[in-house]
Amino acid sequence: MRNSMKIAKWEVKRNMKNKTFIVGLFLTPIIIVAFMFIGTLFGDDTEEPEQTMVFVNDQLDIFPILQEAINQSGYNWEMHVTDIEESEVNAELDGSENTAYIFIDDRALETSTVPVYMSEEINQFFINQVQILESPIKTMQMAELGISDEELAIVSSSIVFEDASMEETATEETAPSDAESSTESLERMIPGAFAGFIMISIVFTGMAIFQSASQEKKDKIAEIILSSVTPAELMQGKIIGYFVLGIIQTIVSIVIVLPVLAWRIDFPIMEYLFVPELALLIGIAILGYLLFASIFVGIGATMSDISTAGNFQGLVMMLPFLPFVFIGPVLSDPSGLWAQIGTYVPFTSPGVLLLRLTVLEEWPWVEIAISLAILIVSIWIFMKLAGKIFKVGILMYGKNATPGEIWKWIRA
């Protein structure tokens, strides 16, 4: 174990002195932050569409009332009074954008129609928005017809269909708890997302083990190292070393991303982050790392060069991405068949488990226990297998091992 720690220390030191690694270390969180900003940029776009110029040819002196209705609605209109003739409108609209002309005259009172002329480029919701002008015009129309104010109030009030059944009280009661559960789900989501982030971060950093093992073969230093330590120690050292590197990556990312997140999102993240559940979630993330790290280190030892990875090795590289397949089914039914399958398959269980625990209100403790047991047993098995593969593979120079050969080493 002492030798493993020395190797781990060396791997950390070697990478921390490597410019490529350092650049990657800071680039990853910066890219995350950058994407967050790009996301909000697009978000702003849809929230605040461009201003619409609305010209009203007002024959009924209703403009101030219309103006007020629009102000209350919060639509981004800029309204002007105009005395342009209807026949000239088309010429006027030609070549202009986000512009509309509304003609309010006797036709509105007599036939209840208001001609609206729009430019070709205009907010797609404009024709819906313009409906808001209906009620002031309607009111005026009724006033013209000589209806008294009281009658007017009755006529213009809409009819409400009240739900008078027994459930009424029930819905009223659940309403506040709905709001409560939404904050609860956020509480759950934060530790889950945090643990998921840690897992992705350390697993991806761990993928470098792959390269580290094959690079050691390429540089032909493996045999020199193995004259001082056993293959098992070398392998453990690598797994621990890249775990530490992954944690460093996570910490750097959090230090950069979290302040930005806290600033952008008006929500007390910290309060919900450090809950007891986080320990289990991080535990799952670490188990996930150990599983993939042992696979990577074993497979890395079978390759002479990362660029010559065969189909088999390439397939293994894809294993950490397997949980992404389950995201859809699990989100749509977090306790469904797919979610359960994902929970029990060792390659997907860390990812699927994290996802489910984030979404589910009630944690399925039995399933968690079974899945953790499966995970721990598979880690143990894969560590053993990786050890066997690593021992032979790391000294095989110049060629990739075929699956057949690997199978032979495992059986040996």
Add this chain to the structure above:
Amino acid sequence: MEVMLTVEGLEKAFKDKQVLKRISFDVRKGEIMAILGPNGAGKSTTIRNIMGIMYPDAGSITFHHHNGKDIPRNKIGYLPEERGLYKNVKVMDILLYLAELKDYPLDKAKERALMYLKKFDLEGKEKVSIEELSKGMGQKVQFISSIIHEPELLILDEPFSGLDPVSQELFKEEIRNLANNGTAILLSSHQMNLVEEMCDRLFMIQRGQKVIYGTLDEVKTEYANFKCTIHGKNQINDLERIPQVLRVEHEDDRSILYLDKDVEPTSWLKNLPESIQIQELKINRISLHEIFIDIATDKNLIQEEGEVLA
């Protein structure tokens, strides 16, 4: 001399092919022991078995002065045949790392590293990245890494391969020095001239089997018989009739007569028949190189498996 390492009845097979057959030898304190043999004879396999990088099918490897079953890795220095160093790492960093793996105190390692770098004309290169070194310089760093922790037993697999003559001399001298200071050295090579100049004992191996084992002097008296090279037009039959001639190699005007082990060169020369034409005559011992070539090419100069016990 104290025995440091004993290899007894080592056997190893890859698939169905037996690559080592009952290999036995020992390495003693302060001596240079050479394992010789053509490519594929089993030299590196033997060494890898000693280092615990491979496991023998049968036989035992004993490290004396060491209790316990595992290999005393900290006391062994090893320079493998397939060797290299991390590319993007500084010379001093890698030397200290390898010393640390051997549990050697770091301050002492640093001192020794600087001393050896200076000795090998690499002074001031300790902060240079490995990838900037030439191949020869890299090999020197590898060599330093194998001796930085003052090993009791040093195992060198083809230490001279790829070195220029100047560096070869440097290595040779340093290896000799280490032996004189009491390090037990086991080296493998196929560069006979170098081995002949420096080794105390040798073990020659062919197809996984021992061919010769003994001290250099013993091997020379036993196998390095006299041979006589004659330039001149002669019939092969005439030459073969000369007493004490074992075998004749004949080519154009040149004949090489391999002589009996007990031959007395002076009296043998006196008894040469007058009928033989001699333009030029040369008499010398068969070199280790020739023994090696003969073994490698199965000429059976050595008729039977010889054994000289040291």
